[in-house]
Amino acid sequence: MNRIRKLQGPALILALLALLWIIVILVLLVLKPSVFSLGTVTTILQFSTILALVALGQAIVILAGGAGIDLSVGGIVSLSAIAGMLAMKLGLPSFLLPPACIIAGAALGAFNGVLVTKLSILPLIATLGTFFVYSGLALALTGGAAQSGVPSWLLIWGRGVFSGIPVPFLTIAIPVFAIAGIVLMWTAWGRWIYAMGFNERSARLVGIPVDRARLILYSLSGVLSGAAALISLAWLGSGRPNIGQNLELESLTAAMLGGIAILGGRGGVGGVFAAVMLLVTLKTGLLQLNVNTVWQVGIVGALLVFVLLADRLSQNWR
Amino acid sequence: MLKHIRKALAISALSLAVSTAAFAQDKPKVAFVPQLIGIPYFNAMEAGGNRAAKELGVDFIYSGPVDTNPVDQLQIVQNLIDQGVNAISVSVLDASSIAPVVEAAKAKGIKLFTSDSDAPDSGRAVYVAQATDEGLGNTIIDELVKRVGEDAKIGIVSGEATASNLNAWIGFMQKQAAAKYPKLKLLEPQYAGGTAERAAQISGDLMAANPDIKAIIAVASTTCPGVAQAIETAGKIGSVIGAGYCSPNTARSYLKSGAFGFTVLWDPAQLGYLTVWAGKQLIDGKAFEAENKVPGFDNPVTYDATKGILLLGPPAVFTAENVDKFDF
Structure with missing residues (x-):
């Protein structure tokens, strides 16, 4: 018990999430043993993939501070999926669909970054605005109709399962989280992000190109949302203008639950991953x-309050 | 610490024993996944489903999303499949999204079928239809023309822009208007999402922008109160009439105040009953016949084998005169 009390910050959050996860599993095991099959694991991972990618983007934007937040992620997912499908209808060769989605996501994210860094609009307001613009545009371009015609080779990838693990999760979500974790922990780049989130003024004084870094992070959040859009296409077999609905709040919940401090500078991607798993489980x-x-x-709301409270209390114990 | 664990284990073992005893009954399970929970329409379907479950000897599971999000609905269906429910019926939010789960259900030998809203090319076992989309679309236009004449401007307020059943009805309204009443002018449909407030705002704007508008059609059941309220607030009772696909209970006060001229619908409780009955037939491996006798139904239920549609019956028109005979 004492050891748990000594844990702080990310380690405490991780321990707490793991504990909660085990409790959920145990309760399930008791109430409904039949749940435990490979099929359930596949289901959980399948529904985690999109949220995990978007939550990672959300997390790095918040981590870099400057009141960073990306409320437009759901809109980017919807609009990138639609943009990819419409581009294909206009004659884009189908093998270019994956890059098209990701480039669309990057461009939309970069636009957020420009609003925030070059025009100095508060991120909450800028991305709230673009959220409505992006999701509205996705609906307007399609008249609300789903866009069918995803190439069948993409479906094989999107619906494939390799020893119980959905292929998109294996080939995109896991590598992306691993890379993000390594970059944040062990590279100068990662240190910069923490530094500018922790104290922006000092970060500027030591010569970190804060604005450029932030612009890139918003674009990266867009890239991750674009990748999520691609996965939604490959999995569902059609582009839907409201596929990103609710993702902005769910990703925010996952990032907060995963121990990313809302003011930036504190938290890790491991926590975000654990939080996504906990939420979906x-x-x-x-x-x-x-x-x-x-x-x-x-219940999800209560969970969020509980974890943040535990984090808060642990800081008072110091 | 160890003591705690031992205690926890003892408790879990105990509850495991209790819960297995509780779950020991072996009735076939039929599930229905609505588009949205907590609205009277699907509550009535749930009630009908429960009645059928009791009379036909099956377990009925009712579970649906809290807002009209197709991915949430998909997740619910996927979990019912993982649970091994014998037959699953879905009121489809988005026809294209259902394809992956239909495959998953087939792989596990589960009967997946649609009810209330269809996904025609998904490979579902059957579609339990409340009325044909064509019948519903035509009825509302025909009834409106009887009241406002052929030379009229009519607004359309729908729910989600992606809901396939609503869009199909709108399509048939436009077709019927173009084919039978060339002078009738249907405005572009407006989408209010799931809320009555938004529907009220849209209807208010429609009336302000088109002073000569004669009628407004509320396509989704959630938009009816909004449309009616807007007509009442604007003081246009008598000059603009509302109509729509909503239940007698939702529309009763508006039908009596005159804000609504009529509503077109079917009895969702009967639809829920028929859904569970169809699930039971599928589980038992009984084929549907061209005309089926269903307990509690006055008329035999028709089955269209080429399209795979089980039809509840012709749509009903509710007006101020007959509305008090119904309670749903």
Whole structure:
């Protein structure tokens, strides 16, 4: 018990999330042993993939401080998916669909970055604005209709399962998280991000190109959302103008739950990954137990308050 | 610490024993996944489903998303498949998204079918239809023309822009208007999402922008109160009439105040009943016949084998005169 009390920051959050995750699993095991099959694992990972990528983008933007937040991620996912499909309808060769989605995401993210860094608009307001612009544009371009015609080779990748693990999760989510973790922990780049989140003024004084770095981070968040859009296409077989619905708040919840400090400079991608897993496992578990979905929203909220409270209290103990 | 763990283990073992005892009954399970929970329409379907479950001897599971998000709905369906529910019916939010789960269900030998809203090319086992989309679209236009005449401007307020059933009805309204009433002018449909407030705002704007508008059609059941409220607030009762696909309980006060001329719908409780009945037939491996006798139904239920559609019956028109005979 004492050892847990000594944990702080990311380590405490990770321990807490792991503990909560084990509790969820145990409760499930007791109430419904039949849940535990490879199929359930596949389901959880399948529904985690998109959220994990978007939450990672959200996390790095918040981590870099300057009141950074990206409320437009859901809009970017919707619009990149639609942009890719429409480009293909206009004659883009189908093998260019993956880069098209990712480039669209990068461009939309970069636009956020320009608003925030060059025009100095508060990120909350800038990305709230672009959220409405992007998701509105996705609906307007399609009239609300789903865009079919995803090439079948992409479906093989998107719906494939390799020893219980969905292929998109294996080939995109895991590598991306590994790279992000390594960059943040062991490179100068990673240190810069923490430094500018922790104290922007000092970061500028020691010569870190804060604005340029931030612009790149917003673009990266866009790239990750574009990748999420691509996965949604490959998995569902059609581009839907509202596919990114609710992702902005869910990704924010995952980032906060994962121990990213809202003011930046503190937290790690491991926590974000654990938080995504916990959220999706919890949701799956409640669904398997046929708990009314109305309750699930409240339970996720209560969980967020609880974890943040634990984090807060641990700082007071110091 | 160890003591705690031992205690926890003992408790879990105990509850495991209790829960297995509780789950020991072996009735076939039929699930229905609505587009949205907590609205009267799907509540009525749930009630009908529960009644059928009791009478037909099956377990009925009712679970749906809290807002109209197709991925959330997909996740619920996927989890029902993982649970091994015998038959799953879905009121599809987005026809294209259902394809992956249909495959997953087939792989596990689960009967997946649609009810209330269809996904025609998904490979579903059957579609339990409330009424044909064509019948619904035509009825509302025909009834409106009876009231406002052929030379009229009519607004359309729908729910989600992506809901396939709503879009199909709008399509048939436009077709019927173009084919039978060339002078009728249908405005571009407006989408209010799931809220009545937004529908009220849109309807208010429609009336302000088109002073000569004669009627507004509320396509989604959630938009009816908004449209009616807007007509009442604007003081246009008598000069603009509302109409739509909403339940008698939702529309009763508006039908009586005159803000609504009529509504077109079916009985969702019967639809819920028929859905569970169809699930039971599929589980039992019984084929549908061209005309099926369903307990509690006055008329036999028709089945269209080429399209795979089980049809509840013709749509009903509710007006101020007959609305009190219904309660849903």
